[in-house]
Amino acid sequence: MAETQTLTLHVWRQKNANDAGRFETYKAEANEHMSFLELLDTVNAKLIEEGKPAIAFDHDCREGICGMCSLVINGYAHGPRERTTACQLHLREIFKLGWKEIWVEPWRANALPMVRDLVVDRSALDRIVQAGGYISIRTGSAPEANQMPVPKDVADRAMDAATCIGCGACVAACPNASASLFTAAKIAHLGLLPQGQAERMTRVRKMVAQMDAEGFGGCTNHGECEKACPKGISIDFIARMNRDFLKAMAAARDDVKTP
Amino acid sequence: MELKSHEPSGPIEERWTEHKAHGKLVAPHNRRKYTILVVGSGLAGGAGAATLGELGYHVKCFCFQDSPRRAHSIAAQGGINAAKNYQNDGDSVYRLFYDTVKGGDFRSRESNVYRLAELSVNIIDQAVAQGVPFAREYGGLLANRSFGGAQVSRTFYARGQTGQQLLLGAYSALERQIDAGTVEMFPRTDILDLIIHDGRARGVVTRNLITGALETHMGDAVVLATGGYGNVFYLSTNAKGSNATATWRAHRRGALFANPCYTQIHPTCIPASGDYQSKLTLMSESLRNDGRVWVPRNPEDATKDPRKIPEKDRYYYLEERYPAFGNLVPRDVASRNAMYVCDDGLGVGNAIDDDGKRRGVYLDFSSAIKRLGRKTIEERYGNLFEMYERITGDDPYETPMIIYPATHYTMGGLWVDYNLMSNIEGLFVAGEANFSDHGANRLGASALMQGLADGYFVLPFTVGNYLGTVRELEPLTEKAVKAKLERDPNYSKAQADEQLARIEKLSDKHIREVNERIEKVMNAPEPTHAPAWFARKLGTMMYKWCGMSRSKEGLEQALVEIPKLREEFWRTVSVPGDTDEMNPTLENALRVADFLELAELMCRDALHRDESCGGHFRVEHQTEDGEAKRDDEHFSYVAAWEYTGDLKAPKLHKEPLTFEYVQPSMRSYK
Ligand SMILES: Cc1cc2nc3c(=O)[nH]c(=O)nc-3n(C[C@H](O)[C@H](O)[C@H](O)COP(=O)(O)OP(=O)(O)OC[C@H]3O[C@@H](n4cnc5c(N)ncnc54)[C@H](O)[C@@H]3O)c2cc1C
Numbered sequence: 002m003a004e005t006q007t008l009t010l011h012v013w014r015q016k017n018a019n020d021a022g023r024f025e026t027y028k029a030e031a032n033e034h035m036s037f038l039e040l041l042d043t044v045n046a047k048l049i050e051e052g053k054p055a056i057a058f059d060h061d062c063r064e065g066i067c068g069m070c071s072l073v074i075n076g077y078a079h080g081p082r083e084r085t086t087a088c089q090l091h092l093r094e095i096f097k098l099g100w101k102e103i104w105v106e107p108w109r110a111n112a113l114p115m116v117r118d119l120v121v122d123r124s125a126l127d128r129i130v131q132a133g134g135y136i137s138i139r140t141g142s143a144p145e146a147n148q149m150p151v152p153k154d155v156a157d158r159a160m161d162a163a164t165c166i167g168c169g170a171c172v173a174a175c176p177n178a179s180a181s182l183f184t185a186a187k188i189a190h191l192g193l194l195p196q197g198q199a200e201r202m203t204r205v206r207k208m209v210a211q212m213d214a215e216g217f218g219g220c221t222n223h224g225e226c227e228k229a230c231p232k233g234i235s236i237d238f239i240a241r242m243n244r245d246f247l248k249a250m251a252a253a254r255d256d257v258k259t260p
Numbered sequence: 261m262e263l264k265s266h267e268p269s270g271p272i273e274e275r276w277t278e279h280k281a282h283g284k285l286v287a288p289h290n291r292r293k294y295t296i297l298v299v300g301s302g303l304a305g306g307a308g309a310a311t312l313g314e315l316g317y318h319v320k321c322f323c324f325q326d327s328p329r330r331a332h333s334i335a336a337q338g339g340i341n342a343a344k345n346y347q348n349d350g351d352s353v354y355r356l357f358y359d360t361v362k363g364g365d366f367r368s369r370e371s372n373v374y375r376l377a378e379l380s381v382n383i384i385d386q387a388v389a390q391g392v393p394f395a396r397e398y399g400g401l402l403a404n405r406s407f408g409g410a411q412v413s414r415t416f417y418a419r420g421q422t423g424q425q426l427l428l429g430a431y432s433a434l435e436r437q438i439d440a441g442t443v444e445m446f447p448r449t450d451i452l453d454l455i456i457h458d459g460r461a462r463g464v465v466t467r468n469l470i471t472g473a474l475e476t477h478m479g480d481a482v483v484l485a486t487g488g489y490g491n492v493f494y495l496s497t498n499a500k501g502s503n504a505t506a507t508w509r510a511h512r513r514g515a516l517f518a519n520p521c522y523t524q525i526h527p528t529c530i531p532a533s534g535d536y537q538s539k540l541t542l543m544s545e546s547l548r549n550d551g552r553v554w555v556p557r558n559p560e561d562a563t564k565d566p567r568k569i570p571e572k573d574r575y576y577y578l579e580e581r582y583p584a585f586g587n588l589v590p591r592d593v594a595s596r597n598a599m600y601v602c603d604d605g606l607g608v609g610n611a612i613d614d615d616g617k618r619r620g621v622y623l624d625f626s627s628a629i630k631r632l633g634r635k636t637i638e639e640r641y642g643n644l645f646e647m648y649e650r651i652t653g654d655d656p657y658e659t660p661m662i663i664y665p666a667t668h669y670t671m672g673g674l675w676v677d678y679n680l681m682s683n684i685e686g687l688f689v690a691g692e693a694n695f696s697d698h699g700a701n702r703l704g705a706s707a708l709m710q711g712l713a714d715g716y717f718v719l720p721f722t723v724g725n726y727l728g729t730v731r732e733l734e735p736l737t738e739k740a741v742k743a744k745l746e747r748d749p750n751y752s753k754a755q756a757d758e759q760l761a762r763i764e765k766l767s768d769k770h771i772r773e774v775n776e777r778i779e780k781v782m783n784a785p786e787p788t789h790a791p792a793w794f795a796r797k798l799g800t801m802m803y804k805w806c807g808m809s810r811s812k813e814g815l816e817q818a819l820v821e822i823p824k825l826r827e828e829f830w831r832t833v834s835v836p837g838d839t840d841e842m843n844p845t846l847e848n849a850l851r852v853a854d855f856l857e858l859a860e861l862m863c864r865d866a867l868h869r870d871e872s873c874g875g876h877f878r879v880e881h882q883t884e885d886g887e888a889k890r891d892d893e894h895f896s897y898v899a900a901w902e903y904t905g906d907l908k909a910p911k912l913h914k915e916p917l918t919f920e921y922v923q924p925s926m927r928s929y930k
């Protein structure tokens with residue numbers, strides 16, 4: 002038989018960005034095989050039947066890949082299990098920890114403004130990509146794919162960085178609310194590949210500038226981002242971004258000096 | 261209404277080239293005058309919006325997620341097919357075409373499928389140039405694997421995250437255009453209706469999911485790339501938000517819905533663990549390469565530790581019934597057989613249906629581990645085993661997995677011609693949302709290919725061809741009216757003002773209609789149940805009567821029960837909260853309302869198609885071995901349904917299918 006428990010949930014409720022917001026408390030019947038989001042579903046089903054507004058939270062794939070879900074669970078972005086998004090967190094993990102009371106909050110960062118309840122606005126992350134997180138290739142003009150071999154270890158390393166799901170847990174976990182891991186992962190993914198070399202320097206300059214303009218904090222090497230990242234993206238990529246950034250700034254200065 | 265496919269004639273390998281050579285173009289400096297509304301930012305919509313923007317059109321792109329990067333395409337795991345023949349194993353465009361027509365059980369249009377196979381090679385080039393980190397061999401060239409019963413290795417992949425990487429490629433191209441100002445992106449926006457004016461698709465009605473505001477967006481062409489409708493089954497591998505609202509609303513406005521009963525049920529998913537289950541997770545099909553599927557021969561053993569059940573008491577039903585293919589029979593055969601053994605009361609696991617039958621079968625790796633060693637199995641399936649353990653808490657190295665089929669993909673969709681245009685002028689439909697390329701059954705790794713072929717290569721030409729043909733459309737935006745006033749000396753200020761008033765009226769009328777629907781769903785007379793409660797009930801009905809196997813009696817019963825549930829929905833659905841704010845219950849209620857209508861059409865289509873083909877299995881039509889039996893004489897056509905205002909009496913239109921290249925034959929996997 003599956004184990005069940007009654008849990009007490011303190012959930013952040015906030016009608017909109019102008020509302021002050023508060024925790025509200027709910028009792029929920031938890032089954033060890035449920036996911037954390039399914040637990041919220043059961044709370045919502047009851048609320049709706051009682052004619053009360055459901056808790057708003059972002060979710061879509063529920064497979065840990067779309068990056069939509071974004072909950073801080075008892076202080077942990079995506080909850081206590083490493084390399085696991087909130088949607089893939091099953092309650093047996095919570096049972097193991099003996100948690101009976103759980104606080105559920107949204108991502109909190111100035112650059113990720115509040116929308117409602119557990120939902121925040123992450124469009125700043127899209128704007129960082131807009132600033133240069135791409136390779137400029139016209140559709141239909143691509144050369145034959147196997148013309149340019151890419152060493153397997155390089156491709157694998159690029160893939161390690163590219164696996165970022167853009168959820169923003171790194172920002173939520175960082176004491177400075179920095180988006181460095183997110184930005185560095187995209188810069189590394191494209192900068193490692195031969196296809197990404199032409200724009201490598203302008204890319205890092207523009208993306209870092211956008212990150213700063215959005216009001217994300219700076220990186221002071223706390224390393225919380227790496228721990229919170231559901232894909233285990235390495236903080237080494239931040240060092241790589243910083244190196245590229247310095248090179249790019251030096252190159253830009255030289256450009257100005259030599260007409 | 262006669263359905264014209266507009267497919268070119270002549271040798272099949274020249275059709276697309278010829279078609280492009282004779283199509284109309286829009287000159288570069290004229291493109292920005294046209295506004296194209298692209299609904300959806302998945303592989304089809306994202307690639308289409310980015311490419312149309314790059315060509316210079318003014319594009320507005322919509323999605324309901326908070327970022328275009330989160331479209332459901334992100335979840336595809338296995339890979340994407342392309343006829344590159346890098347493995348030198350005899351693959352070719354023709355072979356991919358052949359496999360796809362045959363895989364679709366001879367219910368697709370040859371010209372479309374050939375074009376898809378032809379474009380597959382360009383997709384890989386495009387993706388690699390964008391920086392998609394496909395798996396590579398030690399020599400640095402692209403790696404391939406074989407997939408879904410194909411005899412060649414033509415599947416490209418990026419670990420188990422191929423959809424994610426391809427979508428991020430399309431997303432980065434899209435963001436580049438947003439930065440360039442050619443594409444305007446509208447995330448967290450639901451499309452709730454289509455605007456048709458003078459017989460042409462000219463706009464959409466949107467709801468801002470943060471503020472609840474209803475608006476209209478007008479343009480010169482509309483592209484729907486809104487994905488499939490698998491969530492009509494409630495429990496499916498689709499993302500929770502995947503919905504049929506945009507296509508269904510277009511259908512109600514006159515777009516024909518083709519082959520709605522063609523759905524694909526994937527054999528290897530993790531079964532439901534309780535009635536709180538919100539979705540099902542797919543486990544890659546590749547597991548069947550080394551896993552053996554079985555159930556206990558004796559129903560009493562259902563709850564026994566499977567490791568303690570002796571070999572003689574295990575029923576390896578696929579190996580016994582299909583000695584040639586064994587555990588590797590195609591998706592539909594594997595799914596149906598899992599259902600049969602569970603129907604017979606031999607199922608295992610915790611998922612128990614309304615009739616008290618267990619719904620699960622074992623997928624056992626113990627002999628593979630014995631034969632190949634744990635390390636090899638770990639290398640091949642490590643991430644999948646981890647995923648399984650994460651969800652179920654069981655360790656597949658120690659105890660067999662439990663799997664069961666789940667709805668995965670919908671081959672049906674809005675009817676389109678060779679140009680991907682529906683019967684409504686100016687309404688294009690791409691990706692899983694259209695019906696076009698997979699016939700009655702889709703092969704693994706072919707949906708990603710189709711989405712990207714449609715988005716990167718087909719739409720950019722065919723939408724241009726349409727605009728180049730119609731040239732000037734009535735101005736329906738302020739910008740267009742102003743431009744006409746500047747350009748056309750015979751167009752007076754008074755005429756312009758009159759036109760602006762006319763646009764406002766058109767827009768108001770559509771907003772009013774959507775608003776009425778919203779008010780109705782918010783104010784049911786006896787609010788009792790959450791929308792999800794109805795969705796779950798509908799899903800159960802659909803699995804039972806319109807799932808892996810269908811019968812006349814079952815479908816007739818469904819056609820009685822679904823309208824009853826729909827009536828109950830409008831009477832008792834509870835939607836608390838307000839309309840002018842973020843309201844997830846309202847979003848869901850509107851989607852469920854549309855599923856309740858689409859479900860009926862699916863059952864009607866399934867009932868009318870009195871044959872078995874691909875994913876559509878009618879128990880009345882099977883061979884002695886229990887294989888699907890087609891009836892080419894009577895059913896070799898696309899069934900395209902027209903909405904008549906009465907859900908009980910849609911009108912059927914037929915597009916006959918002819919096969920010049922691949923001669924229909926019967927499948928056999930014995
Ligand atoms: C788990 C899983 C694994 C898969 N694996 C593979 C695989 O390995 N290989 C393969 O080829 N195929 C695979 N498929 C199938 C494939 O992923 C899909 O068919 C394909 O990605 C669909 O792409 P699309 O662009 O048509 O739609 P989607 O990616 O579903 O995008 C739909 C878009 O429309 C928007 N939208 C929808 N409705 C509305 C609305 N009402 N208003 C506004 N916007 C709306 C959404 O926001 C989204 O942007 C898999 C599918 C699943 C579920």
Ligand code: FES
Pocket residue numbers: 059060061062063064065066067068069070086087088089
């Ligand atoms: S819902 Fe997609 S990652 Fe959690």
